[in-house]
Amino acid sequence: MLVKLTGISKEYDREVLKIDQLGLKKGLIYGIIGPSGAGKTTLLRIINLLTPPDSGTYYFHGLPLPVNGRELLKLQRKMALVFQKTLLLKDSVWNNIAYGLGARGYKRSEINEQVDKLLNQVGMEDLAARRADTLSGGEAQRVAIARAVAFDLELLLLDEPTANLDPANIELIEEMIIKLNRAKSITVVMVTHNVFQARRIADEVLFIDKGRIVEMGPAEKIFTDPENEKTRLYVEGRMIY
Numbered sequence: 001m002l003v004k005l006t007g008i009s010k011e012y013d014r015e016v017l018k019i020d021q022l023g024l025k026k027g028l029i030y031g032i033i034g035p036s037g038a039g040k041t042t043l044l045r046i047i048n049l050l051t052p053p054d055s056g057t058y059y060f061h062g063l064p065l066p067v068n069g070r071e072l073l074k075l076q077r078k079m080a081l082v083f084q085k086t087l088l089l090k091d092s093v094w095n096n097i098a099y100g101l102g103a104r105g106y107k108r109s110e111i112n113e114q115v116d117k118l119l120n121q122v123g124m125e126d127l128a129a130r131r132a133d134t135l136s137g138g139e140a141q142r143v144a145i146a147r148a149v150a151f152d153l154e155l156l157l158l159d160e161p162t163a164n165l166d167p168a169n170i171e172l173i174e175e176m177i178i179k180l181n182r183a184k185s186i187t188v189v190m191v192t193h194n195v196f197q198a199r200r201i202a203d204e205v206l207f208i209d210k211g212r213i214v215e216m217g218p219a220e221k222i223f224t225d226p227e228n229e230k231t232r233l234y235v236e237g238r239m240i241y
């Protein structure tokens with residue numbers, strides 16, 4: 001198990017998340033679906049160690065989180081969260097991807113090799129020299145994902161990465177996510193409002209409502225034969241809220 005959460009809760013003015021158990025296996029793609037305000041982003045932020053939960057335990061590869069700051073930072077560097085809107089540097093696509101590697105002390109030769117390989121892997125060589133502020137929304141999002149996986153990531157978290165994009169770009173990004181998952185064995189957790197998208201790319205789907213995991217299971221099962229009536233209503237687009 002790559003990540004295991006037990007007894008996680010988070011409260012703001014009210015309880016927004018309460019998760020008894022959640023396990024994420026290495027190399028799988030997880031889709032998180034659920035209504036607005038259900039706690040999806042909060043869960044991603046907790047998994048990404050951006051938001052500390054009020055209670056509960058987080059295990060990474062079976063070990064509780066380190067208390068030592070340096071150890072924790074090392075662990076944080078194995079994961080990345082990509083948002084719906086990303087800020088890129090006003091520089092070339094190539095430099096946007098190289099920048100973080102430089103900041104982490106990679107050697108010039110390693111950076112060159114890594115960036116070229118990655119751009120090639122995701123079919124974005126043509127964009128390498130483009131200034132990031134001239135990219136379309138879909139292209140920018142592809143660069144953001146490429147930048148996130150330039151390191152040896154184990155866990156890629158995506159919060160509605162294709163919201164507001166056209167179908168062609170959505171398809172490119174879905175292909176990219178699947179390719180990265182296969183090529184690098186990266187575990188992917190993607191929040192999406194689009195249940196069809198979850199069905200297309202996820203191995204496992206979590207349906208979250210009111211801060212609880214209502215149901216989690218193989219994508220095909222969640223969409224064709226869910227255990228829970230609420231899940232059924234949601235995936236059939238009939239949930240009233």
Ligand SMILES: Nc1ncnc2c1ncn2[C@@H]1O[C@H](COP(=O)(O)OP(=O)(O)OP(=O)(O)O)[C@@H](O)[C@H]1O
Nearest residue numbers: 012013016034035036037038039040041042043193
């Ligand atoms: N920093 C915060 N302070 C106060 N309340 C917050 C904070 N972050 C989230 N919340 C609340 O927690 C609840 C869950 O929010 P969250 O962003 O996780 O939902 P979501 O499922 O991602 O929704 P959406 O689909 O609209 O993005 C919401 O009621 C939200 O208002």
Ligand SMILES: [Mg+2]
Nearest residue numbers: 040041042159
């Ligand atoms: Mg959200």
